[in-house]
Amino acid sequence: QQQVKQSPQSLIVQKGGISIINCAYENTAFDYFPWYQQFPGKGPALLIAIRPDVSEKKEGRFTISFNKSAKQFSLHIMDSQPGDSATYFCAASPSGTYKYIFGTGTRLKVLA
Amino acid sequence: DTAVSQTPKYLVTQMGNDKSIKCEQNLGHDTMYWYKQDSKKFLKIMFSYNNKELIINETVPNRFSPKSPDKAHLNLHINSLELGDSAVYFCASSRLSDSEQYFGPGTRLTVT
Numbered sequence A: 001q002q003q004v005k006q007s008p009q010s011l012i013v014q015k016g017g018i019s020i021i022n023c024a025y026e027n028t029a030f031d032y033f034p035w036y037q038q039f040p041g042k043g044p045a046l047l048i049a050i051r052p053d054v055s056e057k058k059e060g061r062f063t064i065s066f067n068k069s070a071k072q073f074s075l076h077i078m079d080s081q082p083g084d085s086a087t088y089f090c091a092a093s094p095s096g097t098y099k100y101i102f103g104t105g106t107r108l109k110v111l112a
Numbered sequence B: 001d002t003a004v005s006q007t008p009k010y011l012v013t014q015m016g017n018d019k020s021i022k023c024e025q026n027l028g029h030d031t032m033y034w035y036k037q038d039s040k041k042f043l044k045i046m047f048s049y050n051n052k053e054l055i056i057n058e059t060v061p062n063r064f065s066p067k068s069p070d071k072a073h074l075n076l077h078i079n080s081l082e083l084g085d086s087a088v089y090f091c092a093s094s095r096l097s098d099s100e101q102y103f104g105p106g107t108r109l110t111v112t
Helices: none
Strands: A004-007 A010-014 A019-025 A030-038 A045-050 A056-059 A062-067 A072-077 A086-094 A106-111 B004-007 B010-013 B019-025 B031-037 B043-050 B053-057 B064-070 B073-078 B087-094 B107-111
Touching: A004 A086, A010 A019, A019 A030, A019 A086, A019 A106, A030 A062, A045 A056, A045 A062, A045 A072, A072 A086, B004 B087, B010 B019, B019 B031, B019 B087, B019 B107, B031 B073, B043 B064, B043 B073, B073 B087
Parallel strands: A010 A106, B010 B107
Antiparallel strands: A004 A019, A019 A072, A030 A045, A030 A086, A056 A062, A062 A072, A086 A106, B004 B019, B019 B073, B031 B043, B031 B087, B043 B053, B064 B073, B087 B107
């Protein structure tokens, strides 16, 4: 119940294409859903986050879609660029627990 | 003006040794964390401290002992290092229990 399932494990997209990464959870106590981006040799950095009271959040080329009834959320990267090549992690946090449960990560490669 | 810093960045040591990793944040956050990222990039929380008080201990072997001398520092001491301890260790901090976590650059620990 504490797991967050992330797919795909790896993704190759052409420059200018749309990258889509999906996550699913079971614990209804989760109420904060961030996405992190990690470049090789660096720490994860927050990309965008959403709470269950909204179904979509957009920041620049990055959009989170959230389906509360299906317990799924996804990251869409529009107009993908080679500089977006990184590992992406979804996460979920139960309210007040000081704890993120991370997905297993998606290695994205955007071809020039 | 580094937000979360860790030292050392690389640590190579032999089995059975004791080592420490230091973490400092200058963001004024109350909560700090240690995460372990294994060779498959899986990120798992180890400990969380809030106002110098241990909040989360995720069934980590007691060879691992975190210490928080003040709110800005959270150090990790590891006794009797084992091969399986080889990983990248990330420190993170946040203002609230379920707000954005800021990660440090990581410490790559290699046990030979």
